[in-house]
Amino acid sequence: MPAVTSVLVPYASYLRVYEPLAAFPEPERSHWARYARSGRTPTAQDELRRSLADLLPTPPVPVPVHESAEAFVVEVDGVVCVCPWRTRLRGWLALEELAGQLPEPVLDAVLPPVVRGQAAADYEAWRERNPDARPWIRTAVWQVPVRWFALFADEEREYEPGDVPGVPPLLRYRTPMVQARRRLARALKALRETIDEGPLTEGLVDVGKWMEEFHPRSLVELDYGGLVHALTPEQLADDRSAADLAEGIAALRAGDGDGAGEAYGRLAERWRAVRDRQFAN
Numbered sequence: 630m631p632a633v634t635s636v637l638v639p640y641a642s643y644l645r646v647y648e649p650l651a652a653f654p655e656p657e658r659s660h661w662a663r664y665a666r667s668g669r670t671p672t673a674q675d676e677l678r679r680s681l682a683d684l685l686p687t688p689p690v691p692v693p694v695h696e697s698a699e700a701f702v703v704e705v706d707g708v709v710c711v712c713p714w715r716t717r718l719r720g721w722l723a724l725e726e727l728a729g730q731l732p733e734p735v736l737d738a739v740l741p742p743v744v745r746g747q748a749a750a751d752y753e754a755w756r757e758r759n760p761d762a763r764p765w766i767r768t769a770v771w772q773v774p775v776r777w778f779a780l781f782a783d784e785e786r787e788y789e790p791g792d793v794p795g796v797p798p799l800l801r802y803r804t805p806m807v808q809a810r811r812r813l814a815r816a817l818k819a820l821r822e823t824i825d826e827g828p829l830t831e832g833l834v835d836v837g838k839w840m841e842e843f844h845p846r847s848l849v850e851l852d853y854g855g856l857v858h859a860l861t862p863e864q865l866a867d868d869r870s871a872a873d874l875a876e877g878i879a880a881l882r883a884g885d886g887d888g889a890g891e892a893y894g895r896l897a898e899r900w901r902a903v904r905d906r907q908f909a910n
Contacts (some may be wrong), residue, residue: 640859640907643673644767644777644836645850646806647703647710652844661711665702673854675699676714691740692720692748705805705848712765712850719764721752763842771859771907772900775874775893776832777851779816780809783872790862798857800865806840806847813837816874819881823889859906870896 650658650665676699697716702709724745727736736745756762769777781802791798804812813833820830840849857865877892 639673639770639855641768641770642773642777642854642856643850643852644769645701645712645852646765646840646843647701647705647712647848647850648765648844649705649708649710649846652847653711660698661700661713662709664698664700665709665711669699669702671699671701673852676716689740689744691724691744692751693717703848705846708846710848714766715762715764718762719766719768721748721755722764723768724748724752763839765843767839771856771904773851773853773856773870774832775870775896775900776829776836778871778874778896779813779833779878780804780836780849781812781851781871782808782875783869786869786871788865790866791857798862798865800853800857800868802851802871804849806843806845806849809849810837810840813840816878819878823881823884823886856903859903868899870899873899 650662653661676697693716695717697714699714699716701712701714703712704710724740727740728745731739781804785802785804787799787801787803789799813836817830817833817837820827820833824830853865860868873892873896877889877896880886880888880892
């Protein structure tokens with residue numbers, strides 16, 4: 630059975646980009662430099678708690694009134710890189726997707742139409758003032774989208790089983806932006822030369838366009854996030870999804886359709902089983 634935990638668990642995975650401070654214009658650059666020096670280490674759980682607190686009032690607040698000034702921070706080869714939360718922007722984007730995920734009566738009960746309408750109007754006005762804005766974090770619920778694995782190599786996999794009480798497991802990949810772009814380009818080329826356009830190809834194109842907006846010295850991270858609580862320790866230890874996708878892409882380039890199908894089949898079945906838990910009683 631999945632691990633039992635007392636912390637808030639969003640069954641979500643995250644694709645993040647950490648940009649060097651030089652990528653940010655002033656005065657934002659100075660803000661993030663001060664933030665990094667402060668030693669603050671907020672977690673995805675901290676962001677979740679704040680978001681859930683906004684849903685408690687009546688009427689609920691689906692999108693924060695003010696943009697978050699928090700970020701995740703890492704140091705890469707002596708260079709400080711930050712991944713701004715941009716919770717307000719991501720809240721608007723998530724609200725747009727929510728309409729296609731819930732039946733209208735359920736959606737109306739959770740977020741009344743007047744609340745959603747005001748949020749949509751606020752977003753439209755904000756977009757007019759910030760036409761080039763984009764999130765540094767992408768989120769997927771109850772899955773890791775297969776296309777995300779194309780950015781990483783198996784040797785970049787980091788797994789910590791969480792053997793210490795109170796410390797959850799961790800499974801993530803990290804790679805330089807230049808490597809992520811190179812791998813994505815190779816995967817796209819192999820797919821376009823061997824099979825018809827489909828969801829995987831379209832997904833890779835979408836991720837590629839998103840990554841083009843960031844500094845070439847950025848760091849790209851895939852974090853299993855709360856999904857580590859939906860998988861057993863054995864499943865986490867055995868998960869080699871990036872290797873499976875790489876094997877499938879290599880088989881396509883070699884003209885081995887059967888081998889590609891087997892590798893992709895393992896990957897698809899693994900994540901189909903995880904997604905199905907969303908509807909378990």
